[in-house]
Amino acid sequence: MALQINATNPEHPALLLxxxxxxxxxxxxxxHLVPLPRGISRHVVRYARAGAEVIAVKELAERPALREYGLLRDLDxxxxxxxxxLAVVTGRTDTAGQPLEPVLITRHLGGSLPYRSMFETTLRPATMHRxxxxLAVLLVRLHLAGFAWGDCSLSNTLFRRDAGAYAAYLVDAETGELHPRLSGGQREYDLDLARVNISGELLDLxxxxxxxPSVDPVEFGAEICxxxxRLWQELTRTSVYPAGKYHYIERRIRRLNDLGFDVAEMQIESSSTGDTVTFVPKVVDAGHHQRQLLRLTGLDTEENQARRLLSDLESWMATQDDYAPDAAPADGGRPAGSGPRGARPEVLAHRWVREVFRPTVRAVPPVLRGAMEPAELYHQLLxxxxxxSERAQHDIGLDTAVEDYVRRILPKARETLEPTTPG
Incomplete structure (x- = not known):
């Protein structure tokens, strides 16, 4: 059998040959090798250089190699x-013509280290908890996507530090399974495997x-569970709030943002009596909101601004008579406006720009707002x-907030920004 390279990029086979x-x-x-730290693996794994890229090469049988290759692409x-x-290489033979195991090739995650390598430096307990x-966030993300890992461990996880924060990455999907949705039993089984694996590796360390010496391996393994x-509950629970207490919804969204999740879509339903509001968030990775706001409204903003503006847009749309969440999903999952009633989300979004966003921004005198961009000004007003609203324990409304902001906040802000004239 001749050597075969199945690759995601047409340029890779030439480099890999x-x-x-x-x-x-x-x-x-x-x-050919690059000396980088590796976690414990049941397979032979080496880091090598292919052109300008550093790759991880893992030997394993053809069927699991192709399966893991497909799963990693699905996760991407x-x-x-x-x-x-990046690729799967099959049909390998040695110089004597004897068959060699196929290999799975992945791109090395720049600036990353296996969790186990980090623990081997005798980290302080506070850093270990971070x-x-x-790792808990990664496991929740996988389960939300319907992925059962089957082998969560320190060695199968990479971490990378970015601007003072830590992020975890799955590095081994060989035992994983992707489903439309995980059952409670599947999640519990995956979590129990993680607890046993992590405690076992900490006992080795x-x-x-x-x-x-202050870290108990068994207690630490239980703590991650x-x-x-706690994170799963915060992400998936349904909240019921009194009508008019929309700042409670915003408080929930802020907690999710602090946990590293963005809210892409909100399902908001009022009760038949109108005295309660049910809120269910749907979370996505960071960066979603900037693209979503631009698509819906044409407003090109920074990510944090976009998150805040989209949150306000979603809350406003829920108050409109022609809003139909089942017919107009914000994530574009199926054609908007496909139901018998309900305006398309783009229509509602542009109405929000025309009736809410622009009038609110224009209500602030140009001499007071100075060079502040409209999106940033609106963000500040929200x-x-x-x-x-938090102080008053009820939603005070945007008009009242604008009036107070113009009267009390902006004049003081300008005083601190304007240079004083020497006497």
Whole structure:
């Protein structure tokens, strides 16, 4: 059987052909290898250079290699933090013509290290807890997407630090399964495997003297499960609020943002008596809102501004008589306006720009707002409304917030920005 390279990018096969595929992976010459730390693996894994890229090469049988390759590509399409699958190489033989195991090739995640490598540096307990929070977030993201990992461990996870935050990435999907939705039993089984694996690896580190003496491996493994459950509950629970208390919904969204999740869509339903509002958030990765706001309204903003404006837009749309959430999903999952009633989301969004956004911005005198961009000004006004509503324990409305902001906040802000004239 001839050598075959199944790759995601047409340029990769030419780069990969230069590697010594007729040599068992554990015997590859140093000239092709890149010395990077690796986690524990049941397979032979090496880091190598292919052109300008650093790749991870793992030997395993053809069927699981192709399966994992497909799963990693599925996770990429779902925007799940994981390594990128580049290729599967089959039909390998040595110089004597004897068959060699196929390999799965993934892109090395720049600036990342296996969790186990981090623990081997005797991390302080506070840092370890932050890493475990990141791992809990990753596991929740996977389960929300319907992915059962089947082998969550320190060695199967990469971490990367970015601007002071930690993020976790799946590096091994060999035992994973992707479903439309996970049952409670599937999640519990996956979580129990994580607890056992993590506690076992921490016990190994403890035996080698690399674990901080204040950390109990068994308790730490149980703690990640508790963190996972708290996060899962916050992300998936349905909240019922008194009508008119829309700042409660905003408080919930802020908690989700603090946990590292963005709210892409809100399902808001009023009770038949009109005295309560039911709220169910749908979460996505960061960066979604900037694209979504631009598509709906034409407003080009920063991500945090877009998140805040979309939240206000969703709340406003829920108050409109022609709003039909079942016919106009904000994520574009199926054709908007497909029901018998309900305006398309783009129509409602442009109405919001015309009737809410622009009049609100224009209500602030240009001499007071100075060079502040309209999106930032509106964001500041929404923040001020939230603050006043929290203090009053009811939604004070945007007009009142604008009036108070113009009268009390902007003049003081300009005083601090304007240079004083020397006497």
């Amino acid at each position: 230069a590697l010594p595929w007729d040599v068992p992976l554990e015997e590859w010459p140093e000239e 399409r779902l925007s799940i933090p994981s390594v990128d699958a 890493l475990m929070d990141a 403890e035996a080698s003297g690399a674990l901080h 508790a963190r996972y459950e 923040e001020h409304r939230w603050y006043l």
